[in-house]
Amino acid sequence: MMLPYKRLLRPLLFQVPAEPAHKISEFILKRKLIWKILSQYYMVNHSVLNTSLSAIPLSNPIGLAAGFDKNCQYLDSMMRLGFGYVVGGTVTLNPRDGNPKPRLLRDRKNNSIINSLGFPSHGIQQVISNLEKERVSPLILSASGFTIDELVTCALKLEPWSDGIEINISSPNSEGLKIFHDPHMFREMLSRLNSNRKKPLFIKLPPYDNDKGQDQVLQLVNVGTSLGIEGVTIANTKPITEPKLKMGKGGLSGKPIFNDMLKMIKDVRNEVGAAIAINACGGISSAEDAILAIKQGATTIQIYSALIYEGPGVIKKINLGLKDYLNKNNLDSITQLANIEPI
Numbered sequence: 507m508m509l510p511y512k513r514l515l516r517p518l519l520f521q522v523p524a525e526p527a528h529k530i531s532e533f534i535l536k537r538k539l540i541w542k543i544l545s546q547y548y549m550v551n552h553s554v555l556n557t558s559l560s561a562i563p564l565s566n567p568i569g570l571a572a573g574f575d576k577n578c579q580y581l582d583s584m585m586r587l588g589f590g591y592v593v594g595g596t597v598t599l600n601p602r603d604g605n606p607k608p609r610l611l612r613d614r615k616n617n618s619i620i621n622s623l624g625f626p627s628h629g630i631q632q633v634i635s636n637l638e639k640e641r642v643s644p645l646i647l648s649a650s651g652f653t654i655d656e657l658v659t660c661a662l663k664l665e666p667w668s669d670g671i672e673i674n675i676s677s678p679n680s681e682g683l684k685i686f687h688d689p690h691m692f693r694e695m696l697s698r699l700n701s702n703r704k705k706p707l708f709i710k711l712p713p714y715d716n717d718k719g720q721d722q723v724l725q726l727v728n729v730g731t732s733l734g735i736e737g738v739t740i741a742n743t744k745p746i747t748e749p750k751l752k753m754g755k756g757g758l759s760g761k762p763i764f765n766d767m768l769k770m771i772k773d774v775r776n777e778v779g780a781a782i783a784i785n786a787c788g789g790i791s792s793a794e795d796a797i798l799a800i801k802q803g804a805t806t807i808q809i810y811s812a813l814i815y816e817g818p819g820v821i822k823k824i825n826l827g828l829k830d831y832l833n834k835n836n837l838d839s840i841t842q843l844a845n846i847e848p849i
């Protein structure tokens with residue numbers, strides 16, 4: 507019995523503006539017993555889906571993207587929807603309110619979301635106390651900050667609670683992050699992390715845009731690879747202007763960013779070969795989308811908007827589609843699909 511999301515829950519949630527609707531979803535997701543009971547309907551356990559992200563073993567390649575459970579309050583429920591791993595956060599060192607509202611919109615015609623949240627976070631202390639209560643694995647924690655000190659401290663404090671860290675230098679709603687798009691600052695930040703870290707490190711990249719063309723983003727990938735990062739997540743939301751948001755601009759997610767995401771994966775693979783893992787993130791909502799991303803060179807898939815438009819059953823749908831595709835093509839694993847061995 508899967509929840510009748512598209513027929514019942516989504517029409518109800520879509521009656522409510524996007525940010526309160528997310529709060530309602532969070533309220534439901536915090537009822538952990540429900541998800542414990544429902545998990546048997548969402549889980550897909552097939553060895554053909556087993557893979558790894560750097561040295562982290564995954565039961566399947568589908569991950570929850572950063573930003574859904576920013577304060578790590580219901581990651582256990584998310585895992586029970588059938589994800590192979592979850593990304594919690596983005597977490598900041600100090601509590602932050604984020605940007606003024608309205609700051610979250612749906613564009614239903616295009617199956618997309620536009621946000622200008624600007625990192626609302628309960629801060630690292632509260633997040634760690636949430637993680638203390640409940641260990642979830644495999645767990646990547648997304649960290650950010652506005653100075654090298656702040657970002658490095660945040661990441662290193664989160665590291666013991668995670669299987670790996672994803673550094674968010676790419677939210678378009680926090681101008682201050684752009685300092686890390688400068689290759690010297692980026693190198694300095696990674697060197698500081700490298701002197702102290704023990705776990706895999708992933709960088710969430712910005713998409714190409716007018717500010718940061720392809721060359722600049724690929725330069726960051728090259729710096730990261732030369733300094734031994736384990737992977738990149740391609741990519742964060744696409745900066746756009748949107749007068750309905752209080753900030754007048756925000757980041758676009760969902761279907762409209764899918765093709766750019768595919769191209770970027772291909773470019774990064776061409777640039778660095780199999781040296782790093784790539785987490786594909788941007789408009790993926792079906793097994794067909796996931797297969798295209800893996801064929802371009804993705805190691806794993808991350809989803810956010812598809813959860814809003816397709817509901818919690820989407821993870822199972824993607825996993826079953828992937829499994830069928832592999833079986834039909836006599837492939838033993840998703841790495842054969844990508845033709846790239848996991849690192």
Ligand SMILES: Cc1cc2nc3c(=O)[nH]c(=O)nc-3n(C[C@H](O)[C@H](O)[C@H](O)COP(=O)(O)O)c2cc1C
Binds near residue numbers: 595623759761810
């Ligand atoms: C409301 C919202 C909040 C987000 N917050 C974060 C965040 O805190 N950190 C981050 O790295 N990405 C964040 N993202 C970006 C997503 O992780 C993802 O990169 C983007 O939505 C593209 O994936 P999708 O098309 O599957 O949604 C956010 C996206 C949305 C829609």
